[in-house]
Amino acid sequence: MNLEKVIFGFFIVLAMTLNFGFFLGDIDNPNHHHVYELYAAIVVSLIATVLKFGDRTQVGAVLLSTSLAADLQLIAAAILWAVMGGSMDESSLMVYIVSLSGGALMANFVSVILLISETISQRR
Amino acid sequence: MNNILFLILRRLRRPLITIIISFAIAIIGLTLMPGVDDKGNPWHMSIFQAFYVISYTATTIGFGEIPYPYSHEQRLWLTFSIYLTVIPWFYALGKIITLLQDTALRQAITTERFAKSVRILQEPFYILCSYGESASVLTKALDDKGMRVVVVESMQERLNELELSDTKNVIPSLCADAKLPDTLINAGIHHPLCSGVVTLTDNDQTNLAIAVAVKLMNPNLPVLARAERDDIAANMASFGTDHIINPYVLFGEQLAMRVHAIGSYILHEWLTDVPGDTLPPPECPPVGRWIVCGYGRFGKSVIKNLERERITTTIIEAAPELTGCENCILGSGTEAKTLIEAGVKDAVGIVAGTDNDINNLSIVMTAYELNPKLFVVVRKNRRHNNALFKKFDANITMQPHDIIAHECLAHMISPLLAQFLALARNQSNAWANALVSHLVSVVGETVPETWAITINTKNAPAVVAFLRQNHPVSLANLTQDPANRQEHLEAVPLMLLRNNESMLLPAGTIVVNEGDQILFCGRPLAKSTQPKLLNIHKELTYVVDGIVVPDTLIWRWLKVLQERLARTKL
Numbered sequence: 001m002n003l004e005k006v007i008f009g010f011f012i013v014l015a016m017t018l019n020f021g022f023f024l025g026d027i028d029n030p031n032h033h034h035v036y037e038l039y040a041a042i043v044v045s046l047i048a049t050v051l052k053f054g055d056r057t058q059v060g061a062v063l064l065s066t067s068l069a070a071d072l073q074l075i076a077a078a079i080l081w082a083v084m085g086g087s088m089d090e091s092s093l094m095v096y097i098v099s100l101s102g103g104a105l106m107a108n109f110v111s112v113i114l115l116i117s118e119t120i121s122q123r124r
Numbered sequence: 125m126n127n128i129l130f131l132i133l134r135r136l137r138r139p140l141i142t143i144i145i146s147f148a149i150a151i152i153g154l155t156l157m158p159g160v161d162d163k164g165n166p167w168h169m170s171i172f173q174a175f176y177v178i179s180y181t182a183t184t185i186g187f188g189e190i191p192y193p194y195s196h197e198q199r200l201w202l203t204f205s206i207y208l209t210v211i212p213w214f215y216a217l218g219k220i221i222t223l224l225q226d227t228a229l230r231q232a233i234t235t236e237r238f239a240k241s242v243r244i245l246q247e248p249f250y251i252l253c254s255y256g257e258s259a260s261v262l263t264k265a266l267d268d269k270g271m272r273v274v275v276v277e278s279m280q281e282r283l284n285e286l287e288l289s290d291t292k293n294v295i296p297s298l299c300a301d302a303k304l305p306d307t308l309i310n311a312g313i314h315h316p317l318c319s320g321v322v323t324l325t326d327n328d329q330t331n332l333a334i335a336v337a338v339k340l341m342n343p344n345l346p347v348l349a350r351a352e353r354d355d356i357a358a359n360m361a362s363f364g365t366d367h368i369i370n371p372y373v374l375f376g377e378q379l380a381m382r383v384h385a386i387g388s389y390i391l392h393e394w395l396t397d398v399p400g401d402t403l404p405p406p407e408c409p410p411v412g413r414w415i416v417c418g419y420g421r422f423g424k425s426v427i428k429n430l431e432r433e434r435i436t437t438t439i440i441e442a443a444p445e446l447t448g449c450e451n452c453i454l455g456s457g458t459e460a461k462t463l464i465e466a467g468v469k470d471a472v473g474i475v476a477g478t479d480n481d482i483n484n485l486s487i488v489m490t491a492y493e494l495n496p497k498l499f500v501v502v503r504k505n506r507r508h509n510n511a512l513f514k515k516f517d518a519n520i521t522m523q524p525h526d527i528i529a530h531e532c533l534a535h536m537i538s539p540l541l542a543q544f545l546a547l548a549r550n551q552s553n554a555w556a557n558a559l560v561s562h563l564v565s566v567v568g569e570t571v572p573e574t575w576a577i578t579i580n581t582k583n584a585p586a587v588v589a590f591l592r593q594n595h596p597v598s599l600a601n602l603t604q605d606p607a608n609r610q611e612h613l614e615a616v617p618l619m620l621l622r623n624n625e626s627m628l629l630p631a632g633t634i635v636v637n638e639g640d641q642i643l644f645c646g647r648p649l650a651k652s653t654q655p656k657l658l659n660i661h662k663e664l665t666y667v668v669d670g671i672v673v674p675d676t677l678i679w680r681w682l683k684v685l686q687e688r689l690a691r692t693k694l
């Protein structure tokens with residue numbers, strides 16, 4: 001067992017699960033989506049991105065690109081929340097934020113599938 | 125570039141993760157600390173506000189307590205956050221700066237930049253595998269002629285000189301060992317526009333290694349190599365090095381050429397010099413008894429050639445057993461005693477050919493004092509002694525690097541020029557004198573441009589179209605002025621190559637054929653005007669037939685109509 005691989009897998013899966021946790025619930029109900037959960041999702045997603053830096057394989061490159069896609073959408077959601085918070089209707093703002101995080105979830109999902117497929121294809 | 129980016133990212137993984145984690149902890153803590161707003165109500169910072177505060181705190185910008193004065197809990201956490209975030213921040217900054225100063229990384233970046241600037245070259249170019257004294261003269265001459273050059277040199281100081289010099293075109297240069305195949309590939313030996321490799325280092329083994337590498341990787345690429353030792357030269361020739369340049373042999377030949385054919389010598393110098401320069405009138409060495417100081421490679425070549433011209437020589441050599449000199453006077457030649465012993469008083473010329481500049485100058489100064497009528501030939505080894513040699517003003521100052529550069533130029537300007545010069549050497553002195561005076565009358569006193577043209581569809585479409593319509597074009601037509609056909613361009617055809625048979629100084633009445641190669645020499649203006657005749661049908665028609673073809677369809681149609689009317693009237 002390789003500790004590096006454990007940490008790597010842990011962060012990628014955690015990025016997806018946190019994202020999923022935030023996404024879960026009624027899309028327009030602010031009570032179902034906690035700001036700290038989005039925060040945690042962003043932090044873990046950023047860490048996962050940095051961990052993927054410098055991997056020169058084809059799979060590594062695709063993993064990095066999915067991670068960048070997830071970061072982009074999560075940060076967009078956070079900026080939206082920080083800037084528009086209080087200035088517009090809370091439930092419609094929540095729809096935008098959660099739909100953005102839903103997009104990020106797809107990217108994270110692809111990331112995890114890639115990770116699994118790579119693990120399975122390795123015979124050691 | 126791609127690989128370098130990933131190299132940077134990979135090395136920055138640890139500092140970046142440290143920053144993310146420390147920021148994450150500091151931000152979350154700050155939002156959890158209870159605070160009070162300006163009205164005394166309990167207040168918690170939002171994540172966005174906390175991110176803002178930590179960002180300016182960690183980067184030590186420190187805007188203060190925004191938006192309300194902090195509570196004790198918030199201050200306590202912020203104190204902790206400062207130590208938590210500022211240190212990783214500087215750690216990361218330090219890492220980035222160290223990385224940028226990393227020699228391996230910088231080398232990788234400069235190599236990549238160099239390779240890219242070579243890849244994007246759109247014109248034919250030559251690769252120079254050194255930037256020593258001869259290569260710098262060559263680079264300047266090629267640059268003046270508008271040819272592109274790529275330089276690889278293993279010593280940074282020499283490249284600094286190149287970077288500081290004023291050049292017409294950008295000259296991509298790299299500090300690297302040209303013996304390494306990777307360096308040669310980066311320098312563009314696989315580039316489709318690469319026209320040749322020139323290796324002029326003062327180390328024969330290095331030149332040999334480069335020549336072998338180039339011939340193995342791209343056998344069709346012409347290679348010009350410098351070789352001073354005969355065995356190395358033979359080795360180079362064995363695997364097909366195109367031109368092997370030995371400065372000593374070349375100088376010996378040139379000296380002999382000066383003695384018996386000053387005209388051929390002037391012609392040679394003239395056609396291979398930098399355009400625009402004026403040549404000083406060369407002096408003709410006298411025939412009689414000469415003294416040669418130094419029986420090294422240079423001295424041997426000089427003596428061999430002088431003896432062929434039936435000039436007797438007396439040799440002065442300091443170490444005859446080393447150089448294999450049998451019949452010589454012992455000594456270095458710097459003292460009057462040795463020179464008198466060699467008979468300096470009744471000699472006509474002296475050659476100071478040791479590899480030490482100061483000794484050479486000392487020899488010729490002493491000899492000159494003893495016999496002021498001497499014809500003095502002195503060998504100059506180091507360029508930075510230029511001022512000394514200029515002051516002494518010998519009849520001939522032999523500069524190995526100039527000779528090498530001229531020889532390279534003859535091959536690089538056009539293969540036809542080298543062929544022409546080889547043929548010209550076999551002609552009589554009277555022939556060369558006549559040609560030189562003819563050239564001077566046409567192109568003036570300054571060094572002319574030399575260029576070659578090929579009559580084919582790619583390079584001379586108008587001429588080929590004419591020939592295919594059985595409409596003959598003479599050589600004289602190609603030197604007529606497209607602005608006024610009575611006038612001639614200031615250019616002279618030097619040689620015509622047809623079916624591998626060369627014709628020196630072809631007459632203007634000769635009709636050109638498809639596939640002919642013609643070497644011209646003339647003013648820069650003539651060189652830039654001639655392509656009009658080769659490419660534009662209208663200009664060629666005017667020059668050959670004196671007819672101005674109308675430019676537009678309507679005028680052409682009107683002209684046909686006019687001709688038809690004129691015919692019916694008749």
